[in-house]
Amino acid sequence: xxxxxxxxxxxxxxxxxxxxxxxxxxxxxxxxxxxxxxxxxxxxxxxxxxxxxxxxxxxxxxxxxxxxxxxxxxxxxxxxxxxxxxxxxxxxxxxxxxxxxxxxxxxxxxxxxxxxxxxxxxxxxxxxxxxxxxxxxxxxxxxxxxxxxxxxxxxxxxxxxxxxxxxxxxxxxxxxxxxxxxxxxxxxxxxxxxxxxxxxxxxxxxxxxxxxxxxxxxxxxxxxxxxxxxxxxxxxxxxxxxxxxxxxxxxxxxxxxxxxxxxxxxxxxxxxxxxxxxxxxxxxxxxxxxxxxxxxxxxxxxxxxxxxxxxxxxxxxxxxxx
Amino acid sequence: xxxxxxxxxxxxxxxxxxxxxxxxxxxxxxxxxxxxxxxxxxxxxxxxxxxxxxxxxxxxxxxxxxxxxxxxxxxxxxxxxxxxxxxxxxxxxxxxxxxxxxxxxxxxxxxxxxxxxxxxxxxxxxxxxxxxxxxxxxxxxxxxxxxxxxxxxxxxxxxxxxxxxxxxxxxxxxxxxxxxxxxxxxxxxxxxxxxxxxxxxxxxxxxxxxxxxxxxxxxxxxxxxxxxxxxxxxxxxxxxxxxxxxxxxxxxxxxxxxxx
Numbered sequence: 001x002x003x004x005x006x007x008x009x010x011x012x013x014x015x016x017x018x019x020x021x022x023x024x025x026x027x028x029x030x031x032x033x034x035x036x037x038x039x040x041x042x043x044x045x046x047x048x049x050x051x052x053x054x055x056x057x058x059x060x061x062x063x064x065x066x067x068x069x070x071x072x073x074x075x076x077x078x079x080x081x082x083x084x085x086x087x088x089x090x091x092x093x094x095x096x097x098x099x100x101x102x103x104x105x106x107x108x109x110x111x112x113x114x115x116x117x118x119x120x121x122x123x124x125x126x127x128x129x130x131x132x133x134x135x136x137x138x139x140x141x142x143x144x145x146x147x148x149x150x151x152x153x154x155x156x157x158x159x160x161x162x163x164x165x166x167x168x169x170x171x172x173x174x175x176x177x178x179x180x181x182x183x184x185x186x187x188x189x190x191x192x193x194x195x196x197x198x199x200x201x202x203x204x205x206x207x208x209x210x211x212x213x214x215x216x217x218x219x220x221x222x223x224x225x226x227x228x229x230x231x232x233x234x235x236x237x238x239x240x241x242x243x244x245x246x247x248x249x250x251x252x253x254x255x256x257x258x259x260x261x262x263x264x265x266x267x268x269x270x271x272x273x274x275x276x277x278x279x280x281x282x283x284x285x286x287x288x289x290x291x292x293x294x295x296x297x298x299x300x301x302x303x304x305x306x307x308x309x310x311x312x313x314x315x316x317x318x319x320x321x322x
Numbered sequence: 323x324x325x326x327x328x329x330x331x332x333x334x335x336x337x338x339x340x341x342x343x344x345x346x347x348x349x350x351x352x353x354x355x356x357x358x359x360x361x362x363x364x365x366x367x368x369x370x371x372x373x374x375x376x377x378x379x380x381x382x383x384x385x386x387x388x389x390x391x392x393x394x395x396x397x398x399x400x401x402x403x404x405x406x407x408x409x410x411x412x413x414x415x416x417x418x419x420x421x422x423x424x425x426x427x428x429x430x431x432x433x434x435x436x437x438x439x440x441x442x443x444x445x446x447x448x449x450x451x452x453x454x455x456x457x458x459x460x461x462x463x464x465x466x467x468x469x470x471x472x473x474x475x476x477x478x479x480x481x482x483x484x485x486x487x488x489x490x491x492x493x494x495x496x497x498x499x500x501x502x503x504x505x506x507x508x509x510x511x512x513x514x515x516x517x518x519x520x521x522x523x524x525x526x527x528x529x530x531x532x533x534x535x536x537x538x539x540x541x542x543x544x545x546x547x548x549x550x551x552x553x554x555x556x557x558x559x560x561x562x563x564x565x566x567x568x569x570x571x572x573x574x575x576x577x578x579x580x581x582x
Contacts, residue, residue: 180425181436187411187422194409194479197371198426199397199486204433 006171009257013167020159025152029227030267032159035166036223037244038263042173043213044248045259046182050209051189053248055111055241056118059098060091060214062236063121064221066131067091069139069231080142080161084222091218095211103207118236125233136232139225162223169216170256181208217244246285250292252299262300323382324349324522325370325401325490330379332365332546339365340546343379347539349489352513353524354537354554358567361543363526364406367492371403372396383490402488406495406526408479412468416459416478419467420450420485427486449485456515457481472499473508480512484519491516493525497532505529509536530558542567 020028040057047054067087071077098117105113125131141154142161149157176182184205187195192202225231234240243266251262266285273284296302326346332339340362347353357363368374370381372393380389388396411419424446429436454460457477462470467478476496483491496512497505513536516523524541527533533540533554540557542550544566550557557563 176437178440178442179437180429180439180441181433183441184422184426184436186413190411190413191409193405194411194482195426196392196394197397197403197409198423198482199394200426200429200436201394201433208433208437 005174009170009174010167012257013163013170017160017163020156020163021152025155028155028159030271031264032155032162032227033224034264034267035159035162035260036220036227037247037267038260039166039169039220039223040217040244041247041251041259041263042169042256043216044244045251045253045256046173046176046185046209047213048248048253049177049185049189050206052106052206052209053111053245054102054114054213055238055245056114056116057213057217057244058236058238058240059114059118059121060095060217061221061224061240061244062118062125062231062233063091063094064088064218065225065231065235066125066221067218068222068225069137070131072139073137078140078142079146080144080226083142083226084165084219087222087225088215088219091221092211092215094218095214096207099207099210099214102210103203115238115241118241119238122233122236122238125236132232134233136230139229139231141229142226158227162227165219165223166260169219173212173216174256176212181205185209246289248299249289250299252296252301254298255301258299258301265300323347324384325524326382327370328380328382330366330369330381331377332362332369332374333377338546340369340376342547345541345548345551347490347522347524349522350520351522352516352536352538354533354540355524355526355543356528356530356533356540356567357543361567362546363543364494365546366543367403367494367524367526370396371401371492397486397488400486400489401492402483402486402490403492404476404480404483404494404496406498408472408475410467410475410478410482413466415464415466416454416470416474417450417463419478419482420453421446423482423485424449424453453481453485456484456518458511473501473504476500476508477511481515484515484521487519488521490522490524493523495526495528497527497529505532506535534558 016031040061044054044057064087067090068083071083071086077083102110102113102117126134141148142158144157144161177185184195184200188202188205195202195205221235224235247259247262247266250266251258269288270281270285273281277284292299323346328344330343331341343366355363355366365374369376372388372391372395375390380387382388383396383399383401386399388399411422414422421441425439425441425443428445428449429439454463457480459474459477459481462474467475470478476499480493480496493512497508500508509532513523525537537554540550540552540554541548542557542563549566550560550563
């Protein structure tokens with residue numbers, strides 16, 4: 001049953017990778033950062049399905065980015081694959097540890113606690129000289145298994161890496177959402193008491209979601225660090241978290257592909273708005289969010305109208321009733 | 323005795339919600355729990371199912387002390403419950419609700435293992451389809467739970483509790499919120515299903531006709547404790563019980579018990 005959507009997803013990512021050389025450079029770089037950031041959104045979708053919205057997901061994003069930057073700076077490693085693996089692992093570990101506390105909270109308390117945690121990291125980054133302080137520091141352009149692309153190939157190689165990570169993450173998330181632990185997200189939102197009395201710990205279910213979302217955010221941060229070739233404390237700042245929540249609302253929680261489309265649109269609107277009205281570009285983004293909430297309350301994903309789970313469409317239940 | 327409690331007590335500060343409860347239930351018995359509001363019935367159910375930790379006393383399930391264990395552990399040992407206000411997942415269909423219940427019941431190992439088990443495994447789907455048949459709600463299979471009539475929602479709540487094949491099931495007011503003329507039909511379905519699955523039942527009920535018809539034994543609660551424990555006819559006809567519980571239909575219930 002999931003094979004058709006897996007094939008469709010793989011095809012979409014392969015197609016993008018194939019046409020990338022024909023695209024103008026500004027779209028390539030926009031797509032690279034947008035798709036990297038979409039991995040954070042993919043994780044937020046998992047949490048949002050369970051009714052949880054963290055306003056501090058930038059914490060894990062920054063842990064991933066700084067892991068790449070610090071390994072690069074102090075050990076001198078610049079191979080992309082060697083850099084992103086520990087970055088994702090360390091953010092996952094951070095999510096696992098903070099999860100012991102976060103998984104016990106819901107709603108606004110959960111949102112604010114995650115915000116507080118990310119702002120602690122922000123404070124530490126700003127104040128610590130060895131971590132680059134407010135300026136942060138630069139990251140070298142990566143190599144790939146020892147191969148260092150030159151010229152026009154450099155941004156393309158990065159985009160392909162991001163696309164490969166995106167495809168793999170989407171596959172993992174889709175399979176997770178079909179699993180018992182993943183599919184219980186809506187039950188978590190609907191009735192925790194029923195779940196507990198069925199014999200499963202809601203806190204542990206949420207803890208696992210936090211670890212998956214944190215790992216994805218760390219992977220995203222690592223890819224972003226390689227793309228921007230720079231890290232700074234703003235990556236942990238609450239406005240960064242807010243941006244991810246913004247894109248999640250734009251995407252909706254129904255369909256994984258929407259994370260990538262929404263993230264791309266977000267970056268596109270932001271850069272165009274910044275070009276046209278540098279002083280008031282936030283207004284354009286605000287208007288875009290307002291339009292989304294008013295006309296597409298379930299996000300772009302609802303346009304795809306393809307439920308992740310095997311539930312029947314509404315027409316079937318209408319027939320049953322008749 | 324599949325379920326036994328000794329000297330059970332629950333206090334909230336200076337308020338005594340339950341006290342001196344000592345009862346034992348043999349396997350496959352159907353027990354009705356009656357009493358006025360605030361008599362301690364739901365507190366009793368909540369303590370057995372681990373929702374409340376007793377202040378004193380012990381609870382034994384099949385010879386094992388389960389006092390103070392968390393509810394999900396008690397569920398996995400084999401004591402399930404339904405709720406006065408049906409606890410289902412309104413955003414999911416009836417079928418999805420039952421799949422979720424069965425998947426949780428069938429899982430072994432931790433949460434991480436549950437991430438590697440498909441929700442729609444053939445066994446889970448078969449369980450869900452068997453459950454809609456057993457509880458007579460097959461025609462609502464693909465209806466979202468939020469849109470179900472009250473009676474069907476109650477049945478779904480009980481069907482989900484039964485998904486884990488419990489040995490003891492506690493029903494907290496299964497007929498509350500149900501129209502009077504539908505109560506017997508609902509209880510017929512529930513009791514037949516539970517009998518087929520060989521489940522020991524304790525049900526809290528305000529309607530004495532229901533108690534008279536379906537219970538083999540009655541616990542009458544008053545002021546936090548069990549003041550009478552016996553066959554329904556005898557218990558419901560006892561003038562002292564009638565007075566303390568003051569159910570309006572008490573007399574007719576006793577005659578219903580006689581016909582049953």
